Amino acid sequence: MPLSSTFIQKSFGDLPGWDEDDHLAAFAAFRRSAFHAPTKPYRTGSLGVAFDGFAEAYAEARTVSPANRSEARSFFERRFVPMLVAADNGGAGLVTGFYEPEAEASPIRTERFTVPLLSRPADLIDIDDKNRPGGMDPYLAFARDTPAGPVEYFDRGEIERGALSDRKLEIAWLADKVDAFFIHVQGAARLKMTDGRLCRVTYAAKSGQRFTGPGRILSELGEIPLAKVTMQSIRAWFKAHPDRVDEILWRNRSYIFFREAPVEDTALGPIAAAKVPLTPGRSVAVDRLLHTFGTPFYIDAPTLTAFDRKPFRRLMIAQDTGSAITGPARGDLFAGSGDAAGEIAGVVRDAADFYALVPRGLVDRRGA
Helix, strand or coil: CCCCCCEEECCHHHCCCHHHCCHHHHHHHHHHHHHHCCCCCCCCCCCCCCHHHHHHHHHHHHHCCCCCHHHHHHHHHHHEEEEEECCCCCCCEEEEEEEECEEEEECCCCCCCCEEEEECCCCEEECCCCCCCCCCCCCCCEEECCCCCCECCCCHHHHHHHHCCCCCCEEEEECCHHHHHHHHHHCEEEEEECCCCEEEEEEEEECCCCCCCHHHHHHHCCCCCHHHCCHHHHHHHHHHCHHHHHHHHCCCCCCEEEEEECCCCCCCCCECCCCCECCCCCEEECCCCCCCCCCEEEEEECCCCCCCCCCEEEEEEEEECCCCCCCCCEEEEEEEECHHHHHHHCCCEEEEEEEEEEEHHHHHHHCC
């Protein structure tokens, strides 16, 4: 399969700020994918960056430890060729941000902690074209198993009104419904339990319906101008209108279920779609149907300064995906864990140029 015409070959000298980046930090993230790759190969994306093309780079990454940024940069320059990724609209691509929230939680329901995070119900089944009943929305990837066959699962409003309250699915209880919702949006959280434990919840499944963001809803209602929609402005609106929280949130019918996971390294994020822990400021979520996990992307977003007060020009590693991340030049930058990371992630929405680093051997064999 030849490389897609979406890729336009460049040189490393064409990448703005390439020489100033911390390639050693990017190498550490890439190395995590290199160690996972032999366990279960990543699916090759439809743009043609074949997983097997990474074999030599992964093998070297597993055996070397660059001593400094210069050696790490040399690794990437030796093993890869930069390719500008053409956006669908013919212009620049787009980056947004995500993070791992932290919240106080209780292992039991109390007067203060009343909002549950739920584990996957036993009657929630995966659905595809093989077992989808006629007439069921083809978007649905999950359904409810019933004696009469699969049906659409309970949505957010039904679940929050008690549809699953007798199942004993509660992993933990939070004090605030809005905090719980943003944990659903991010798909993971660190929980500071009232019994002294630090635990993590990560995505396990969802009810299946389409996600409808509250920012879009509030913009359509004329409550927040679209240009000013951020996580912070949405939270401020909910705080000012507590009587309308359910009204807005229940219009997002999608509901997320979680599973518990250990916090093995507090410096790293949760294990995501690429089956490795996310690295703050170095992991990026991409469209997994187009791109191959483990691909390095150099991202140039000159208007984005939220990470370190400088134009964002960094080598990132594709290690996650998301239902809102669609298109060849679209990425979601992992900002880290906790409130400070949330302040960064919540304001990221910037134009960006994406340069995929394609294995040099793959370019030589197949051409650009």
